[in-house]
Amino acid sequence: MPEAMRFLRRHREALRRIPVAYFAVCIALMEDTEENRRLVESWMEPALALLEPVRMGLFAGKMDYSRLSFGERFIIQRMKVPEGDHRDWEAIRAWAREVAGFAEGSDGRGVIFEINHLTVRTRIHTGFTDWHG
16 A cells, blocks of 8 residues: 555645545455454555545455465465455446546546555546546
8 A cells, every 4th residue: 555655645735626535455355244344444544544535445356366475375375365356346336436426526537546455556537438547
């Protein structure tokens, strides 16, 4: 999450003027329990302290052992985290439609941060159909 935090710190004033949404995709939400949601929300606290999003989405992720370092793979396998894709694409699409609908009430611009343990992607919505990653 260091990249997202640098981006938020650097652009905080500009971001306060447009709708910003955060979403996390992580394997911890493979079991969608209140405890797991609180855990993932706690990981997002540094970003939340800098800028309150208009929406936040939390979704189960994908575990692909081949993308992990030897050390990460060793730890994850010992924790018995199953490999596989646990993303609920319909739920993710529904959330994206909700966020897009919220942006329509503004000038159509906004920022969405995707945060997971391996990558951070920033998508800047400059209109209703063009996204930049």
